[in-house]
Amino acid sequence: MLKINVIGLGYIGLPTALIFASKGIDVVGTDYDKELVNNLKKGIITFREKGLAELFADAVKNGIQFSTEYIATDTYIVAVPTPYDKLSKKVDASYIVSAVNNIMTVCPKGATIIIESTIAPGTIDNFIRPLVEKNGFIIGKDINLVHAPERIIPGNMLYELINNSRTIGADSSEIGELIKKMYSSFCQGKIVVTDIRTAEITKVVENTYRDINIAFANELAKICRADNMDIYEIIRIANMHPRVNILQPGPGVGGHCISVDPWFLVGEYPEIAKIILEARKINDSMPKFVLERIYMIMKEVGMKDLKRIGLYGLTYKENVDDIRESPTLQLLEFMEKSLAEPLKTYDPYVKRNIVANQYHDIDKFLSSIDLVVIMVAHDEIKSQMGKLRGKIILDTKNICNIEGVHKL
Ligand code: SAJ
Numbered sequence: 001m002l003k004i005n006v007i008g009l010g011y012i013g014l015p016t017a018l019i020f021a022s023k024g025i026d027v028v029g030t031d032y033d034k035e036l037v038n039n040l041k042k043g044i045i046t047f048r049e050k051g052l053a054e055l056f057a058d059a060v061k062n063g064i065q066f067s068t069e070y071i072a073t074d075t076y077i078v079a080v081p082t083p084y085d086k087l088s089k090k091v092d093a094s095y096i097v098s099a100v101n102n103i104m105t106v107c108p109k110g111a112t113i114i115i116e117s118t119i120a121p122g123t124i125d126n127f128i129r130p131l132v133e134k135n136g137f138i139i140g141k142d143i144n145l146v147h148a149p150e151r152i153i154p155g156n157m158l159y160e161l162i163n164n165s166r167t168i169g170a171d172s173s174e175i176g177e178l179i180k181k182m183y184s185s186f187c188q189g190k191i192v193v194t195d196i197r198t199a200e201i202t203k204v205v206e207n208t209y210r211d212i213n214i215a216f217a218n219e220l221a222k223i224c225r226a227d228n229m230d231i232y233e234i235i236r237i238a239n240m241h242p243r244v245n246i247l248q249p250g251p252g253v254g255g256h257c258i259s260v261d262p263w264f265l266v267g268e269y270p271e272i273a274k275i276i277l278e279a280r281k282i283n284d285s286m287p288k289f290v291l292e293r294i295y296m297i298m299k300e301v302g303m304k305d306l307k308r309i310g311l312y313g314l315t316y317k318e319n320v321d322d323i324r325e326s327p328t329l330q331l332l333e334f335m336e337k338s339l340a341e342p343l344k345t346y347d348p349y350v351k352r353n354i355v356a357n358q359y360h361d362i363d364k365f366l367s368s369i370d371l372v373v374i375m376v377a378h379d380e381i382k383s384q385m386g387k388l389r390g391k392i393i394l395d396t397k398n399i400c401n402i403e404g405v406h407k408l
Helices: 013-022 034-041 052-061 094-106 123-134 157-163 173-183 196-226 231-238 261-268 274-301 327-337 362-367
Strands: 003-007 026-030 065-067 075-078 111-115 143-147 166-170 191-194 309-312 344-346 371-374 392-395
Touching (some): 003 013, 003 094, 013 026, 013 075, 052 157, 094 111, 123 196, 143 196, 173 191, 191 196, 196 231, 196 261, 261 274, 274 327
Parallel strands (some): 003 026, 003 075, 075 111, 111 143, 166 191, 309 344
């Protein structure tokens, strides 16, 4: 009988484990983080996402297990982090390698290992196949390798988990179809079966496409700022053309996907990936651009005291609690490197103290500042915009229409 072991219970692994279990499939979720596993065993969910608590309850009812030890099952889904090496820009496959190593110590012959983590094109050929073979397993007989990259967006994960189409990369169509059937237990989108390398690069290409398009919007915003033009009006009009769809500029690109995956292409093809590299640089330059805008506005209004400036939002985007690579943190890091005292911050989704000068109460935060910079368009601020009346406002997300507001 099918039993799935999901390795890595983070933003992707946890919802994936839960949804399989909610469909009555025997599931064990494995993570080396003891505290995380203990929390899950106690019924404490580790991050916020709409519908996750209900899904968790269903999975528990169906007997999902959580473990820090690797347990023998016939199918493994690996959803561990795949960072990139900041110097070489190449994928850091060490977490996947370690997971696959651990799996091989317990898995029975004929087991299937599915990698869901995003990986650079060629990662399975370069790192995983040699590893499996070195351990004496015959690929396609003793162990089947599959790449089924996740595609879900934080903030709407469960809807997308069910409704998005998916890609399954496998060495044989037989295994591909088998895994497709497994994902069909919950996935109502189209599931395409292809080879592993195509699946690897397709996923990276999807996120790179978005990064480039956001970079275009950000570059336009800079052009408009240079000559005092209204970027939002320009995008609105341009987008009325049937074949134009410009995205929105913002304070930068965060998250663990779009700001990371394009580097995999740059790292693998440094001589060819030109536009991709430029797009990365433009998006990475945005937090500094926001800082420059703050400086310009301070000069304009004759403000001198950095202590009276606050950044609204610490997460990488609206209505999530994920702070990875967030533009606000990038901006603060930049200030730190310039030996500047960090600005005040507040985020309704970030309860822990992660930076200096962080507030946990919106009213206290606002009463301690004169200039507020909207970095994240959380619903909280959108529904209480009136609170910003009387402040000097820099709105990097174009959500505020209070008179006198400054835009990117
Ligand atoms: N952003 C802008 N302007 C825009 C849209 C987004 O500045 O017009 C910024 C956001 O504020 C954020 C960043 O870009 O900082 C990325 O946010 P996002 O919502 O576009 O995407 P992610 O990173 O949350 O999720 C992406 C998704 N990929 C694509 O849309 C192609 C998701 O489907 C993937 O599953 C996910 O990456 C992943 O895990 O790879």
